[in-house]
Amino acid sequence: MEKNKIVYLDNAATTAMSNEVYCEMIDAYGKLYGNPSSIYKAGREADAALRSVREKVAKAIGASANEIYFTSGGSEANNWAIKGIARANRDKGNHIITSVIEHPSVLESCKALEKEGFKVTYIPVDEFGVIKYSELVKAIGPNTILISIMTANNEVGTVQPIKAIAELAKANDVIFHTDAVQAIGQIDLNVKDIGIDMLSISAHKFNGPKGVGALYIKKGTKIQKFIDGGEQQRNMRAGTENVAAIVGFGKAIEDATANIEENTKYLKSIRKYFLKTISEAIHNIQLNGHNTQRLQSIASISFEGAEGEAVLMMLDREGIYVSTGSACASGSNKPSYVLLAMGKDAETAASTVRFSFSKNTTKEEIDYAVEEIRKAVKKIRSISAVRIYKNKVEL
Amino acid sequence: MEYTEELLNEFYNPANVGVIKAASAVGKIVDDENGEIMKIYISVEKNKIVDAKFQTYGCVPSIACSSMATKMMIGLTLEEAAASITASAIVKELGGKLSDTKTRSAEMAEKAVKAAVKNYSKK
Numbered sequence: 001m002e003k004n005k006i007v008y009l010d011n012a013a014t015t016a017m018s019n020e021v022y023c024e025m026i027d028a029y030g031k032l033y034g035n036p037s038s039i040y041k042a043g044r045e046a047d048a049a050l051r052s053v054r055e056k057v058a059k060a061i062g063a064s065a066n067e068i069y070f071t072s073g074g075s076e077a078n079n080w081a082i083k084g085i086a087r088a089n090r091d092k093g094n095h096i097i098t099s100v101i102e103h104p105s106v107l108e109s110c111k112a113l114e115k116e117g118f119k120v121t122y123i124p125v126d127e128f129g130v131i132k133y134s135e136l137v138k139a140i141g142p143n144t145i146l147i148s149i150m151t152a153n154n155e156v157g158t159v160q161p162i163k164a165i166a167e168l169a170k171a172n173d174v175i176f177h178t179d180a181v182q183a184i185g186q187i188d189l190n191v192k193d194i195g196i197d198m199l200s201i202s203a204h205k206f207n208g209p210k211g212v213g214a215l216y217i218k219k220g221t222k223i224q225k226f227i228d229g230g231e232q233q234r235n236m237r238a239g240t241e242n243v244a245a246i247v248g249f250g251k252a253i254e255d256a257t258a259n260i261e262e263n264t265k266y267l268k269s270i271r272k273y274f275l276k277t278i279s280e281a282i283h284n285i286q287l288n289g290h291n292t293q294r295l296q297s298i299a300s301i302s303f304e305g306a307e308g309e310a311v312l313m314m315l316d317r318e319g320i321y322v323s324t325g326s327a328c329a330s331g332s333n334k335p336s337y338v339l340l341a342m343g344k345d346a347e348t349a350a351s352t353v354r355f356s357f358s359k360n361t362t363k364e365e366i367d368y369a370v371e372e373i374r375k376a377v378k379k380i381r382s383i384s385a386v387r388i389y390k391n392k393v394e395l
Numbered sequence: 396m397e398y399t400e401e402l403l404n405e406f407y408n409p410a411n412v413g414v415i416k417a418a419s420a421v422g423k424i425v426d427d428e429n430g431e432i433m434k435i436y437i438s439v440e441k442n443k444i445v446d447a448k449f450q451t452y453g454c455v456p457s458i459a460c461s462s463m464a465t466k467m468m469i470g471l472t473l474e475e476a477a478a479s480i481t482a483s484a485i486v487k488e489l490g491g492k493l494s495d496t497k498t499r500s501a502e503m504a505e506k507a508v509k510a511a512v513k514n515y516s517k518k
Contacts, residue, residue, distance in 0.1 A: 307431070309454040313406065335430055346430030347452070383412050383458055385423075385432040385450040 007320045007365045011205075012154050012182065012298055012356035018207040018255065021248045025209060028244040036241055037232060046243050053250030060257040061180075061199060062190030063216050069233050070214050070246055074181040074202030075105035077215035078148075080226035080237070081177045081198045082109040085146045086118055088224040089175070093143035099123045099131050099160075100341040101153050103179055110148075119143070127343045128290035129158030137168065146175050151183035155325065155338040155354060156289030157298030159187065166195035175221060181205055181213075185256030186264055186295050197221055201253070203245070208252030212245040263359055267296035270357050274299055274366050281374040284388045288339065288352065302344070302352045305388040306380040311353055314376035320369050323354040347386065399490025402459045409462035411469075413448045420518070422511030424503050426453075433461050435507040437468065439515055444468050444476055449507075456493060456500035460485050464504040477512040481505050 008016070017025075032049050034042030054065040071077045086096060098110055100122045110120045121139040123131050131149060140147075147169050152159045162178055169176035177198040180189060185206040191199055198221065202213040217223060217236075229238030256263075279285065284304040303311060308324035315322055325336035335349035344352075355369075387394050398406075419439035425432050431453035438446035447465040451458050463485050468476045482501035486493045493501060 305452065307453050307457075310406070310458055313403070313455050317407065334428070346427060348430075350430035350452075350454075383409060383450065384452040385434045386452040 005319060007369050009355045009357065009361070009365075009369060010321045010323045011358040011361075012157075012354060013323050014204045014210065015207045015358060017209055017248065018252065020255065021208055021251045024251045025244045025248040028247040032243050032247070036243060037230070046241075049243060049247055050241055053246050056250040056254045057201065057214050057216075060184070060253045061201075061216060062192050064219065066234070067216055067219055068214055069217060069237050070212065070241055070249075071237065072211055072242075073204070073213040074103070074179065074200050076226070077200035077202070077213050078103065078105040078179055079109050080215055080223075081200060081217075082106060082146065082148055083113060084223040084226050085175055085177070085198070085221070086113050086116075088222045089145040093145040095119045095121070095141060095143040096146045096148070097121045097123060097136065097139050097144060097174075098148045099125060099150070101125050101129060101131075101155075101158075101338045102148070102150055103154065103181070106148055106150070106179055123149075125158075125341050128293075129153055129156050129288075129338065129342050130290060130293060131160055131165075133161065133164065136165065140168070140172050140174065144172065144174050146177065148177040148179070150179040150181075151187060151189070152180075152295045153289075153338060154182045155298075155336055156300040156342070157182075157295035158290045159183070159293045159295060161293075162196070163194050169197075170195055182295060184253065185260065186267070186297060188257075188260050191216060191218070198223075203249040203252055206252050206256035209245045209248040212242055212249045214249070264296055266359055267357055270361050270363070270366065271296050271299055273363055274355065274357070274370070277366060277370045278373065281370050282377055283390060286348065288342065288344070297357050299355045299357075300339075300352060301355065302348045303377050303381075304348075304351060305384045305386040306377045307350055307384070308353050310380045310383075311373070311376050314379060315369075315372055318372045318376075320372055323356070324352060325349075325354070397492075397494075398455060399492050401488070401490035402456060402493070405459040405462050405489055406455045409449075409458060411448045411462065411465040412450070414450065415446060415448050418448075420511050420515035422507040422509065422514060424507045424510060426499070426503060429453075429499075431457055431503065433457060433503050433507045435461065435465060435468075435504075435511045437511045437515065439473065442472050442474075444471055444473065447511075453503075454497070454500065456489075456497045457503060459489055460501045460504035461507060463488050464508050468508060473512045473515060477509050480508045 034046040036047040054068045058065040181202045197218045199216040204210040286302040288300040339349035415436040418436040422435045434450045436448045447468045449461040451461045482505045
């Protein structure tokens with residue numbers, strides 16, 4: 001490994017734009033300057049670009065182009081889906097069901113609605129991060145108007161049984177939304193086949209630009225407008241569209257969903273190699289999440305006796321980028337609520353590091369990273385107030 | 396979130412790591428909520444702290460603050476240590492800036508110092 005080489009193992013936080021996406025965006029920034037709502041040629045050209053991307057997004061998830069709405073990213077899509085459905089369907093009921101391990105943009109949206117008088121049930125998860133399905137069944141009632149459960153969790157990679165949840169929702173005449181932000185490009189999602197009413201997407205998770213995403217809304221769904229103002233996007237979401245970013249988004253999603261099977265196969269092999277190498281190099285470690293019902297891009301590991309942020313900063317010095325808890329939670333004090341929800345104690349949660357791979361991660365990078373992780377964990381353990389033991393021998 | 400150069404240096408090169416066997420006293424602080432543990436060992440002769448060591452299971456600022464606290468303690472009397480090694484004094488030695496969410500690390504170190512002093516006095 002050359003000196004000063006960066007080994008990026010935080011793809012679940014964000015990804016670098018691919019060269020193809022970058023080039024298309026630069027081109028769009030230059031040429032497509034028009035406001036898509038303007039009726040002269042420059043405007044029509046920008047609008048045509050948007051229509052083309054809508055087709056691409058729709059194709060990626062098995063929807064129709066007129067069911068795709070561009071947003072500023074995943075957080076906005078989640079806010080809109082949850083608040084928009086709740087406020088528009090008050091006459092039908094005031095109960096929402098979600099899970100304890102959702103992204104903060106889902107959880108905080110639910111908390112905000114609770115202040116407006118809505119009731120929210122947060123379904124617990126098991127030790128692998130899978131929602132307790134029987135609790136979900138019990139929770140549904142005559143006042144339930146929305147179920148929002150993420151497709152795949154960003155911290156540990158556990159994938160939820162969304163087909164079963166979609167069927168359950170349909171049987172009870174409840175709208176089903178899924179935050180698919182982490183899943184696009186790794187799980188083949190067809191909203192019609194699965195029976196999903198709304199789905200959130202964020203471009204920067206699959207080599208697209210930051211600040212752009214989409215909400216898929218099934219035709220006929222009663223939802224309130226979230227961003228008020230002009231009548232862009234069929235009068236559903238105001239604001240002049242970020243044309244160049246949307247062009248990048250289109251290219252990114254097209255590429256990401258072109259080879260899901262191949263992509264997943266590669267990620268699986270890299271992840272397997274990483275786990276083998278790291279478990280041989282470092283003792284007293286624990287893998288978090290489900291073994292099979294999972295994204296292959298994520299490996300959440302707890303290093304007994306070594307606090308996560310301390311390990312992260314040691315690795316930072318060697319140009320290796322990883323994450324503790326979720327990216328959004330960094331800077332906050334508390335141990336990951338996802339890990340705590342899975343039954344881990346605060347100390348284990350605090351000693352957890354998330355490694356997330358991409359199709360560009362190589363075995364060479366893994367070898368280099370594991371050696372540096374080994375050294376970092378050893379150093380941090382030597383400072384630690386927590387002593388670790390193997391067969392009653394202090395290590 | 397930004398850590399100062401001084402804080403990071405202290406974290407990357409901590410001083411006085413370890414235990415003092417047959418220490419005069421130990422100050423142990425546990426933060427259950429965040430899962431952090433800080434231990435400061437002291438050697439006392441004629442009311443003066445002649446040696447101090449620490450062990451910390453915690454985040455970057457927690458390690459840096461406890462390391463700095465041991466450096467500040469050595470050579471002081473027990474009373475001087477308990478009085479002068481405050482969270483803000485520790486932060487000052489580490490570049491003078493620590494975000495709100497992480498001041499608890501400095502506070503924890505202050506408490507560990509006071510606990511060690513108190514435990515010596517109790518004997």
